[in-house]
Amino acid sequence: MKRLILGAILAATTATASLAEAMKLAVTTSFHNSGLSDILLPQIKADTGIEVQLLVVGTGQAIRLGEAGDVDAILVHSLKAEEAFLAGGYGTHRREIMYNDFVFVGPSDDPAGIAGANSAAAALVAIADARADFVSRGDDSGTHKKELSLWSAAGVVPEGDWYKAVGAGMGASLNTAAGMGAYIMSDRASWLNFANKADQALLFAGDPVLFNQYAFLPVNPVKHPHVEAELVEKLEAWLVSDTARELINSYRINGETLFTFNAR
Amino acid sequence: MSDLLEGALQAFWLVFGRDPVLIEISLRSLRVTLTALLVACVIALPLGAYLAVRRFRLRRYVIAVLNALMGLPPVVVGLIVYVFLSRSGPLGVLGLLFTPTAMIIAQVIIIVPLIASIAHQALRELWSDYHDLLISMNASQGQRIRALLWDGRRALLTAALAGFGRGIGEVGAIMVVGGNIDHLTRVLTTAIALETGKGEFALALALGFILIAIAIGVNLAIHMLSGTEREGRW
Amino acid sequence: MSNLFPLSVEGALTRRRGRVLVGPVDLKLDPTGTTMVIGPNGAGKTSLLRMLHGIARLGAGRINWACEEHEAQRHQAFVFQQPVMMRRTVQDNLAYPLRLSGVKRAEARDRAAVWAGKVGLGAMLTRQATVLSGGERQKLAIARALIRDPELLFLDEPCSSLDGRATREIEEILHGVAEVGTRIIMSTHDMGQARRLGTEVAFLLHGKVHEFAAADTFFPAPATAQARAFLNGDIVE
Numbered sequence: 026m027k028r029l030i031l032g033a034i035l036a037a038t039t040a041t042a043s044l045a046e047a048m049k050l051a052v053t054t055s056f057h058n059s060g061l062s063d064i065l066l067p068q069i070k071a072d073t074g075i076e077v078q079l080l081v082v083g084t085g086q087a088i089r090l091g092e093a094g095d096v097d098a099i100l101v102h103s104l105k106a107e108e109a110f111l112a113g114g115y116g117t118h119r120r121e122i123m124y125n126d127f128v129f130v131g132p133s134d135d136p137a138g139i140a141g142a143n144s145a146a147a148a149l150v151a152i153a154d155a156r157a158d159f160v161s162r163g164d165d166s167g168t169h170k171k172e173l174s175l176w177s178a179a180g181v182v183p184e185g186d187w188y189k190a191v192g193a194g195m196g197a198s199l200n201t202a203a204g205m206g207a208y209i210m211s212d213r214a215s216w217l218n219f220a221n222k223a224d225q226a227l228l229f230a231g232d233p234v235l236f237n238q239y240a241f242l243p244v245n246p247v248k249h250p251h252v253e254a255e256l257v258e259k260l261e262a263w264l265v266s267d268t269a270r271e272l273i274n275s276y277r278i279n280g281e282t283l284f285t286f287n288a289r
Numbered sequence: 290m291s292d293l294l295e296g297a298l299q300a301f302w303l304v305f306g307r308d309p310v311l312i313e314i315s316l317r318s319l320r321v322t323l324t325a326l327l328v329a330c331v332i333a334l335p336l337g338a339y340l341a342v343r344r345f346r347l348r349r350y351v352i353a354v355l356n357a358l359m360g361l362p363p364v365v366v367g368l369i370v371y372v373f374l375s376r377s378g379p380l381g382v383l384g385l386l387f388t389p390t391a392m393i394i395a396q397v398i399i400i401v402p403l404i405a406s407i408a409h410q411a412l413r414e415l416w417s418d419y420h421d422l423l424i425s426m427n428a429s430q431g432q433r434i435r436a437l438l439w440d441g442r443r444a445l446l447t448a449a450l451a452g453f454g455r456g457i458g459e460v461g462a463i464m465v466v467g468g469n470i471d472h473l474t475r476v477l478t479t480a481i482a483l484e485t486g487k488g489e490f491a492l493a494l495a496l497g498f499i500l501i502a503i504a505i506g507v508n509l510a511i512h513m514l515s516g517t518e519r520e521g522r523w
Numbered sequence: 524m525s526n527l528f529p530l531s532v533e534g535a536l537t538r539r540r541g542r543v544l545v546g547p548v549d550l551k552l553d554p555t556g557t558t559m560v561i562g563p564n565g566a567g568k569t570s571l572l573r574m575l576h577g578i579a580r581l582g583a584g585r586i587n588w589a590c591e592e593h594e595a596q597r598h599q600a601f602v603f604q605q606p607v608m609m610r611r612t613v614q615d616n617l618a619y620p621l622r623l624s625g626v627k628r629a630e631a632r633d634r635a636a637v638w639a640g641k642v643g644l645g646a647m648l649t650r651q652a653t654v655l656s657g658g659e660r661q662k663l664a665i666a667r668a669l670i671r672d673p674e675l676l677f678l679d680e681p682c683s684s685l686d687g688r689a690t691r692e693i694e695e696i697l698h699g700v701a702e703v704g705t706r707i708i709m710s711t712h713d714m715g716q717a718r719r720l721g722t723e724v725a726f727l728l729h730g731k732v733h734e735f736a737a738a739d740t741f742f743p744a745p746a747t748a749q750a751r752a753f754l755n756g757d758i759v760e
Binding site: 058078079080094095194196200203219220221251 | 378
């Protein structure tokens with residue numbers, strides 16, 4: 026019995042130590058749901074030998090993980106939070122990698138009539154005026170923060186029983202919106218990859234304010250000496266390489282381009 | 290409804306196609322929960338017996354706390370373990386966060402109160418039977434606890450299985466401390482949460498059916514193994 | 524050479540929740556013989572045995588064994604009215620007290636098998652104790668009590684729920700036990716059994732030892748009116 030227990034504990038602990046060139050990267054749900062990571066990670070492994078372990082969380086949690094030194098780098102899309110992260114000395118620098126865009130999704134009969142809106146702000150005003158159900162991530166994520174900044178730019182305070190803050194990731198929020206027939210703001214990738222579309226349709230997109238910049242921020246090794254700074258550096262070099270440009274720009278779902286590589 | 294059917298079909302193909310990813314995460318689920326169960330039993334069963342045998346002043350309170358902890362939301366346990374194991378936490382130097390070991394630790398904390406509480410309930414009855422006899426025979430505290438654990442093993446098995454059930458189906462805590470990292474800490478429950486998030490209901494359901502099947506399988510296996518051994522009720 | 528006797532009990536008393544169960548009791552017991560504890564229901568027979576054995580807490584007075592108090596219980600064994608069957612086989616039930624005193628497993632099981640034979644349970648070694656009949660249970664309990672070779676054996680109405688045949692088998696066992704010099708203190712409500720087994724009698728009434736005498740004087744000529752009435756089968760209050 027004793028040997029059995031010891032063996033089990035040993036097996037549990039040693040199995041975790043066997044990965045040599047591994048590093049942890051916190052990424053946002055929207056990035057992971059796009060499916061792009063499934064294309065990039067194997068190529069990274071092949072080119073650099075690095076096993077990138079993804080922690081898929083909201084931007085808020087990704088920043089926290091980076092601050093605590095529980096990951097080696099973060100890949101997020103919320104400029105303000107990123108700047109605060111750097112100002113606190115938690116990261117070494119910020120490297121822009123690529124962008125995608127946000128879209129407004131809603132019931133295909135479009136009761137608030139946002140399909141013809143001439144700007145994102147106008148679309149939101151239309152939703153608020155119609156008091157049409159709107160699902161918000163409400164989870165302090167990059168997407169949530171973006172949504173809030175759009176409301177404030179539109180001059181609308183989103184309040185009332187039509188505004189549902191679900192406090193969940195992109196996928197769960199899309200599920201909720203689909204279930205309720207509500208409007209929702211999603212990144213294009215998550216929406217295209219989302220399998221449970223029900224009666225929902227993409228109604229509005231294209232306003233430049235909806236562009237969504239992804240940036241790579243290494244965790245500061247001065248604050249957290251244990252981070253895999255070397256691997257992070259290698260990974261960053263790969264992310265801005267021509268290989269990465271080719272893979273990112275050519276990634277398509279249903280024939281649509283999702284991401285635009287813009288690293289310099 | 291069609292999701293259910295499709296899920297069942299997909300579960301069938303995953304199982305009979307010996308899907309390597311499915312096998313990997315199922316085995317990891319089993320390894321994490323069985324290890325946690327083993328560790329939890331080593332702690333909880335003697336604790337349950339001790340509480341049955343020993344009268345001490347704080348006993349009532351310990352039992353009340355155990356019973357209350359049974360209802361502890363796993364995500365709270367996850368957060369507490371996270372704070373301890375985080376690089377900036379007191380145990381950060383161990384580097385255990387986002388490893389199966391962290392998941393095992395969280396599950397141990399979740400299932401120990403459950404197993405200890407059920408074990409205590411069962412052994413209290415046995416102890417009221419044995420009390421006079423063991424005292425008359427001058428059995429030491431340790432000998433009393435050992436006698437209860439051995440003779441009550443059937444009931445303790447039920448306690449352990451309850452712990453297994455709570456562990457294998459748990460998602461809140463292991464999501465927080467494990468991080469659902471592909472090929473490292475992804476298990477059945479976190480994979481289900483992930484697929485649900487992607488709106489892949491059929492795949493999520495398929496994994497759910499497999500989880501249920503594994504839980505039933507382990508229960509049956511343990512009952513059959515222990516059943517062949519005895520004729521009596523205990 | 525006796526570790527326990529002579530025993531002198533001085534003003535011993537035991538309570539439960541403030542109510543006196545038995546006592547104060549004064550008694551002097553010699554190293555040999557079989558003491559039968561008799562008396563009406565509720566007189567305190569069980570409580571007296573439990574108090575002497577040390578499993579009911581002493582509320583007042585003293586129980587002076589010939590040896591140190593903490594050693595005394597090791598030389599005693601107790602058979603309960605409802606025998607406690609451990610959830611194990613007959614053999615493991617018998618081996619258990621030996622295992623407690625550190626006897627090796629194989630030897631304990633061998634000796635258990637021998638004792639099972641002595642009380643007629645030799646064919647049931649691998650049977651679960653919890654499925655035995657009442658008589659078999661009581662025989663197992665007695666063998667389990669005797670296996671550590673105690674100087675003193677307490678029995679609390681061991682035959683109260685048994686039929687005649689089982690009662691006779693148990694009495695035969697107890698005769699043998701007394702013959703090898705084991706001291707017996709036993710309660711019973713069966714006056715025939717008290718006459719057959721007893722060498723001395725303690726007649727209890729209202730929690731006190733009302734009369735204590737050698738069996739061959741007590742039964743033909745009880746000294747007190749209550750004892751006489753009890754032996755006559757009258758209701759004694």
